Amino acid sequence: MRSIRKRLALVKVLVIREAPLKQTPATVQSGISAGVLPNESRRVDPARGIVAQGAILTNSRWMTTLGTLALTAIAVSFICLHFGAQPIAYGEILRVFVDVVSRKDIDSGTSDVTTTILLHVRLPRMLLGFLVGCSLATVGVALQALLRNPLADPYVLGVSSGAALGAAVGVLLGAGTTFLAETALPAYGFAGGLLALVVVYRMAASYEQLPIHSLLLTGVILNAIFSALIMFITSILEPNRSYGMMAWLMGTLTAPTYRGLVGLAVYLSIGLFLLFSQMRVLNILALGEDSARTLGIDTEKAKRFIFVLTALVTGAVVSISGMIGFIGMIVPHAVRLVTGADHRLLLPASALVGGTFLMGADTIARTLMSPAEIPVGIITALAGGPFFVYLLLWRKDRLA
Amino acid sequence: MSELSDSRSKQEVVAGSVGVIEPHPAYDVHGVRFRYQSKGSDAIRWILEDVSFSVQAGEVLGVVGPNGSGKTSLLKVLARLLRPVQGRIDLFGQELASMVQQEVACAVGVVPQDTQQLFPFTVAETVLMGRFPHRPCGRWNSGFGWESREDVAIAEEAMMTLDIIHLAHRAVTDLSGGERQRTMIARALAQRTRVLLLDEPTAFLDLQHQVEICSVLVRLKEESRLTVVLVSHDLNLVSQYCDRILLLDQGQVVRLGRPEDVIEPEVLELVYRCRVLVDRHPGTGLPRVTLPGRSLSGGM
Numbered sequence: 001m002r003s004i005r006k007r008l009a010l011v012k013v014l015v016i017r018e019a020p021l022k023q024t025p026a027t028v029q030s031g032i033s034a035g036v037l038p039n040e041s042r043r044v045d046p047a048r049g050i051v052a053q054g055a056i057l058t059n060s061r062w063m064t065t066l067g068t069l070a071l072t073a074i075a076v077s078f079i080c081l082h083f084g085a086q087p088i089a090y091g092e093i094l095r096v097f098v099d100v101v102s103r104k105d106i107d108s109g110t111s112d113v114t115t116t117i118l119l120h121v122r123l124p125r126m127l128l129g130f131l132v133g134c135s136l137a138t139v140g141v142a143l144q145a146l147l148r149n150p151l152a153d154p155y156v157l158g159v160s161s162g163a164a165l166g167a168a169v170g171v172l173l174g175a176g177t178t179f180l181a182e183t184a185l186p187a188y189g190f191a192g193g194l195l196a197l198v199v200v201y202r203m204a205a206s207y208e209q210l211p212i213h214s215l216l217l218t219g220v221i222l223n224a225i226f227s228a229l230i231m232f233i234t235s236i237l238e239p240n241r242s243y244g245m246m247a248w249l250m251g252t253l254t255a256p257t258y259r260g261l262v263g264l265a266v267y268l269s270i271g272l273f274l275l276f277s278q279m280r281v282l283n284i285l286a287l288g289e290d291s292a293r294t295l296g297i298d299t300e301k302a303k304r305f306i307f308v309l310t311a312l313v314t315g316a317v318v319s320i321s322g323m324i325g326f327i328g329m330i331v332p333h334a335v336r337l338v339t340g341a342d343h344r345l346l347l348p349a350s351a352l353v354g355g356t357f358l359m360g361a362d363t364i365a366r367t368l369m370s371p372a373e374i375p376v377g378i379i380t381a382l383a384g385g386p387f388f389v390y391l392l393l394w395r396k397d398r399l400a
Numbered sequence: 401m402s403e404l405s406d407s408r409s410k411q412e413v414v415a416g417s418v419g420v421i422e423p424h425p426a427y428d429v430h431g432v433r434f435r436y437q438s439k440g441s442d443a444i445r446w447i448l449e450d451v452s453f454s455v456q457a458g459e460v461l462g463v464v465g466p467n468g469s470g471k472t473s474l475l476k477v478l479a480r481l482l483r484p485v486q487g488r489i490d491l492f493g494q495e496l497a498s499m500v501q502q503e504v505a506c507a508v509g510v511v512p513q514d515t516q517q518l519f520p521f522t523v524a525e526t527v528l529m530g531r532f533p534h535r536p537c538g539r540w541n542s543g544f545g546w547e548s549r550e551d552v553a554i555a556e557e558a559m560m561t562l563d564i565i566h567l568a569h570r571a572v573t574d575l576s577g578g579e580r581q582r583t584m585i586a587r588a589l590a591q592r593t594r595v596l597l598l599d600e601p602t603a604f605l606d607l608q609h610q611v612e613i614c615s616v617l618v619r620l621k622e623e624s625r626l627t628v629v630l631v632s633h634d635l636n637l638v639s640q641y642c643d644r645i646l647l648l649d650q651g652q653v654v655r656l657g658r659p660e661d662v663i664e665p666e667v668l669e670l671v672y673r674c675r676v677l678v679d680r681h682p683g684t685g686l687p688r689v690t691l692p693g694r695s696l697s698g699g700m
Contacts, residue, residue, distance in 0.1 A: 048565075049556050055524035055568035059546060148518050284532055286519045290481050290512055295591075296505030296533035341519040341571075 057342045065339060069352040073130070076356050080126050080363040081118060085370045088114055088122075125255040128264070128320070129362040129376070130355035132253065133327055135268050135317045137335075137354025139310045140328020141347050142275055145286040146306055147200075149215055150333065151391065154314045155325035157215070158222025159196045163311075163318035164249060165226045166192020168233045170319070171245060186267050190315030196222050197311045201303075251324035251377020253362050264320055271313035275347070278306055282343040324377045326384020327354050333391070424493030426595055426627040427455040427478060432487030434470075434477055434651075447473045448484070449651040457492070457594070458625035460617060462638030465648035466672055471631045472513060474648065475597050478629060479510045492594070505533035509588035513599035513631075515580045520571035523564055523583050527555045530590030551590075558589040561616055563609075577604030585613060589620075595627045596620075602637060614641040635689040639663050640681065647671060663687035 050056055081093050096115050136154065143152040143159075154160045170188030203218050230249065234242045256264070281302050284292045292299050317324075331354040332346065339345045358376070361383070365376040434448040447470045455461050463471050476482040478489065480496055489496040491507060499507075509530070517526075531551040547555075559565040562582040567575065572583060581604050588596055596617070602610040618641060620626040632638050638645055638659070645662040647655040649671045655662045665678045668689070677690040 049552070050524035050528075050559070050565070050568045051552060053524070053568045055522045056528060056547075056552070057525070145519070150518070280532070283521075283525075284529060286521075287517070287526075287529065288512075290476075290510075293481055293501055294479055294505060294508070294510035294512075295529060296502035298501050336520065340525070341521040342525055 057340065057345055062345055065345060066348055066352065069349055069356070073352055073356045073359075076360055077126055077130070080129075080359050081122050083363050083367050084117070084122060085367070086117075088118060093118065121255045124258060124261055125253055125362070126359055127261060128256050129253050129359045131261075131265060131268055132317050132321045132324060132355075133331075133358025133361075134351045134355035135272060135313045136324065136327040136358075137331040137350040138272055138275055138347060139313050140354075141332045141343065141350050142278070142282060142306055142310050143328065144332060145282040145343065146303055146310075147215065148286065148288060151216065151329060151388070153326060153329035154193075154310065155323065156329060156388075157196070157200050157219045158226060159193045159200070159311065159314050160318050160323050160325065161223050161226035161230070162196025163189040163193035163315040164323055165229050165233075166190070166195070166315060167319035168230050168245065171241070172233050172237065185319040186264065186316035188315075189317075189319030190312050192226075193311040193315040193318070194308065196226070197307050201307055247375065248322040250375035251322040251380070252373075252375045253321050253358075253365075256320070260320075264316060267316040268313060271309050271316065272351070275306070275309050275313070278302070278309075279343045279347050282306070282347070283341075286341070286343070322375075322377060324358070325381050326388065327358060327380055330384050330387050331357055333387075424457075424490070425454040426457045426459070426492060427453075427629070428490040428493075429453050429455075429478075430488045430490075432477060432484040432489060434473055434482060434484045446651050448477065451487070451648075451651070451653055453646060453653060453656055455627060455629060457627050458621055459644065460621055460628040460630065460642045462642035462645045463629060463631045463648060464633070464635060464638055464645060465654075468650075469648040470651040471648055472599055473651075475510075475599050475629065475631050479508055479597050480504045481510075502533055505591065505593075507593055508595045508597060509591040509593040511581075511584050511588045511596070511598040511601050513603070515577075515584045517572040517580065520573045522568065523570050523572060523575070523579075524555065524559070524568040526572050526583055527559055527564075527586045527590050528552070530558070530587040530592075531555065533591060554592060555586075555590045558586040561589060562586045563612065578606060578609055581605060582609065582613070594625075595629070597629045597631075599631045600633065601630065602632065602634060610637065617641065635663060635668075639686050639688065640684060659686050663689060 051058060054061075078090060078093060082088055082090055092114055096112075096118050099115070100119065139159075140153045143154065143157065144150055146152075154163075166188040167185050169192070170185050199222060200215075200218055203214060234245050234249075237245060281297060284295050284297050285299065285302060285306075287295070289299055292302075332350045335350045335353050336346055339349050358380070361379045362376045365374045365379050368374060430452050432448055432451045433446055435444050435446045451470075451474065463474060465471050473482060477484050478496075480499070480501070483497065491499070491504070496504070521529075528547050528551060531547055531554065534551075535547075556565065559568065562585055564579065564582050564586060567579060567583075570579075572580060575583065581601065585598070585601055588598075598617075601613060605613065614637065617626070617628050617630070621628060630638065630642065640659075642659065644657060645655075645659055646653060647662050647667065654671055655667055663678060664687075665676060668676050668678070675692045677692055678687050679690070680686070681688045
């Protein structure tokens with residue numbers, strides 16, 4: 001994230017320093033393209049131009065929106081750290097952080113119960129929630145643009161259950177108990193998610209634009225097949241392992257070790273970085289296959305690349321946190337209403353909102369019936385399901 | 401039919417744009433055959449059958465023909481959206497099949513027939529996307545960066561030309577059909593290409609905007625030798641504004657020539673299988689097509 005912001009800040013500087021419009025030399029850019037020279041009479045008064053109208057995304061809007069969202073995320077994270085079986089005062093939270101920063105010892109802080117709860121239970125779990133929410137929302141945005149369908153979401157399409165099957169197979173084969181667990185399971189999840197996406201992709205490729213019902217049916221069928229296989233695997237595992245698997249499948253965030261968190265972060269940052277590198281391409285792809293090609297994109301290549309990335313990210317996320325649904329659908333939808341459709345803002349904004357949303361949902365899951373915990377997947381499904389029905393029933397105009 | 405097929409020779413009587421003589425025609429289409437791939441039956445009919453013609457640089461070529469005659473497929477083949485099964489197409493002397501998509505996008509702008517949009521991009525954002533091919537980007541950095549001021553100026557100019565600058569902040573999903581169509585044309589203009597392919601660009605437009613768009617195309621052709629290939633159902637529009645007309649029927653070129661050579665009652669009757677009235681436009685003297693009216697069609 002930071003690197004993107006830096007680059008964009010750089011771009012801003014460059015744009016500002018650019019001299020005022022000259023007679024455009026770049027009209028004869030690529031040899032074969034010539035085109036019309038701007039005619040003075042057709043020049044737009046800058047005060048009424050598209051930038052002044054706020055009709056296009058500008059750097060300042062980008063900065064303000066993402067800055068606000070980032071600050072909100074930080075504020076929410078403090079609230080999330082505060083709540084729990086036993087609330088921790090905000091002053092206390094700050095004190096612990098100051099201590100950690102000044103003494104730089106995370107592991108030896110066993111002296112203090114509050115510190116332990118904060119640093120080894122709530123903080124890693126919250127960070128995990130943020131990462132997972134972030135990834136699911138990003139994947140949702142990418143899939144919606146690729147399939148040109150606002151209902152696309154890794155959970156609805158069956159990609160999540162494919163990844164879950166992959167991870168379940170991994171557990172069955174013993175990957176879950178080896179010391180490589182943190183790195184091996186996401187790979188299994190990736191394979192499973194990819195399998196599901198290949199089916200979805202084949203479906204999508206055989207139509208000009210995949211009809212919404214076919215897409216949803218594909219998801220339903222994939223989900224049915226994959227959950228049958230997962231149930232089969234669960235039923236042949238020993239009871240204690242199968243119980244753990246059930247809890248995981250429902251979508252649970254458990255406090256990870258920092259080593260596990262780093263492993264996941266590495267997987268995700270590769271996938272997410274590459275997805276973020278496709279923001280402008282997603283804009284063009286969202287126009288439709290033919291338009292994207294007439295604007296110079298090799299759509300087959302671009303789509304395949306982005307599909308693989310979404311499988312990578314979904315696989316990693318699902319293998320750690322199970323099936324947390326609907327974030328990839330609700331969040332981009334809500335964000336799009338505010339930011340507009342330009343993916344250069346939509347994608348990072350959805351990532352931030354998705355992360356914040358899941359942190360919040362997980363806090364509710366932890367505290368609602370504390371000391372017992374509800375799987376956070378239940379919370380997101382209860383929020384997302386009705387939203388899905390609302391879209392399907394009342395906002396047909398927004399669907400393909 | 402034999403008397404119709406001598407149109408090849410008329411092709412040389414190209415609409416005379418004054419000025420430089422281009423070494424290559426904009427398009428040189430040679431024996432192109434196309435059909436959709438489909439499993440099973442071998443007896444699928446050809447959508448385009450042995451189509452050959454060339455389009456001179458700075459010419460406005462109208463493509464007409466009945467429904468299902470292959471007009472849109474021809475346009476898609478020219479835009480490299482479909483690959484011909486046989487034959488060869490040269491774009492300014494360069495083989496189209498050997499070019500990469502981005503090169504084509506810098507040379508050929510396309511206005512699609514179906515302009516339905518799904519995501520609420522603003523009009524200005526949509527038009528600005530026409531600048532995309534001119535910012536070649538690698539796989540890793542394509543996500544970043546803003547349009548330059550120059551891109552914005554080009555987009556604004558295109559929007560002025562099509563009279564949509566006041567819609568700039570509106571979402572394309574909320575526009576009327578005509579407004580959306582003008583947005584798509586503006587996007588293609590913002591591409592600043594030498595060739596413009598348009599599929600039914602006036603289908604949703606009222607008279608004022610039909611005239612405006614046609615005048616814009618003619619003006620661009622005269623000012624900057626823009627080459628235009630225009631698919632339309634509107635024989636009158638094509639007759640008034642195009643230098644030459646290509647008449648397609650069942651995937652074959654029936655006639656190619658100046659409006660007065662193509663818009664002839666016998667030819668149209670043969671192709672459209674109905675009687676029409678062809679007279680002269682009082683202003684331009686170009687052929688004008690009228691529906692037969694009750695008394696005439698009753699006689700058929």
